[in-house]
Amino acid sequence: MNIYWMRQSNSDVPHNPTWLSQQEHEKYSSFRIEKRRQDWVLGRWTMKKLAAHFLHISFPDFLRIEIFAAGDGAPELYFDAQPVRQTISLSHREHFAIAALTDSDMKMGCDLEFVEPRSKVFMSDYFTTNENVLVQKFNNSALYANFIWTAKEATVKALREGLRLDTRAVEVVELKKDTEQFTFKMQYHKTDTPYWGQAVLFDGFIAAFVCERSQFKMIRIN
Numbered sequence: 001m002n003i004y005w006m007r008q009s010n011s012d013v014p015h016n017p018t019w020l021s022q023q024e025h026e027k028y029s030s031f032r033i034e035k036r037r038q039d040w041v042l043g044r045w046t047m048k049k050l051a052a053h054f055l056h057i058s059f060p061d062f063l064r065i066e067i068f069a070a071g072d073g074a075p076e077l078y079f080d081a082q083p084v085r086q087t088i089s090l091s092h093r094e095h096f097a098i099a100a101l102t103d104s105d106m107k108m109g110c111d112l113e114f115v116e117p118r119s120k121v122f123m124s125d126y127f128t129t130n131e132n133v134l135v136q137k138f139n140n141s142a143l144y145a146n147f148i149w150t151a152k153e154a155t156v157k158a159l160r161e162g163l164r165l166d167t168r169a170v171e172v173v174e175l176k177k178d179t180e181q182f183t184f185k186m187q188y189h190k191t192d193t194p195y196w197g198q199a200v201l202f203d204g205f206i207a208a209f210v211c212e213r214s215q216f217k218m219i220r221i222n
């Protein structure tokens with residue numbers, strides 16, 4: 001089981017959005033807040049570029065790839081107007097976006113955050129008691145706090161619930177850190193289901209990927 005991922009920044013996005021389909025263009029034109037439009041288009045660009053790699057599509061044909069939000073808000077991939085079964089997920093933050101795609105229809109979610117200080121109030125509101133203890137154990141508490149937050153957001157996306165779910169319903173229960181990477185296990189307490197993940201660090205950001213399989217490989221596509 002593989003999770004393929006890609007990262008892009010605002011400067012990678014072509015200025016003229018001719019690569020959006022007509023339906024996507026309607027959505028693009030409907031945003032009232034410019035920042036939201038930029039985030040949305042960066043996410044679409046990153047996801048299409050990643051999907052194009054697998055569909056053997058080159059730039060002029062990006063129109064054939066479409067990403068639509070399902071009723072629950074989760075993004076879904078279409079090719080030539082047909083749904084593609086592979087799960088996708090995306091996240092945008094501070095002019096950067098990540099996109100992730102599986103080679104199956106397993107549940108998967110990703111999240112990107114900038115590593116910045118998180119307040120005690122934030123942590124006591126959103127983290128479990130054990131997660132608060134975990135953050136306090138380490139000198140670099142900002143890194144661990146942001147790691148826990150991305151792991152949670154990626155998990156609530158894998159569950160397709162988003163922040164409608166209480167963030168304490170998903171908990172980091174196992175964690176191993178290598179130089180630039182975390183490997184971890186999550187528990188979804190409502191159904192007692194485990195999820196597994198990896199998080200990578202780059203340029204002051206942390207990106208987490210979570211799925212329902214314990215054995216999976218992360219593959220970055222450039």
Ligand SMILES: CC(C)(COP(=O)(O)OP(=O)(O)OC[C@H]1O[C@@H](n2cnc3c(N)ncnc32)[C@H](O)[C@@H]1OP(=O)(O)O)[C@@H](O)C(=O)NCCC(=O)NCCS
Pocket residue numbers: 039040043069071072073074075089090091092093109111112153156157158159160161162163164
């Ligand atoms: C999903 C959510 C956790 C995103 O967190 P965020 O840190 O603000 O934003 P991110 O950039 O990391 O992720 C945004 C992407 O998550 C995806 N997303 C949205 N809802 C999702 C869901 N229920 N499940 C999985 N992914 C979802 C979308 O692709 C979205 O990007 P897009 O709107 O540009 O397509 C948050 O927006 C949320 O929970 N919202 C509440 C649910 C909601 O109201 N959904 C709206 C439609 S019903």
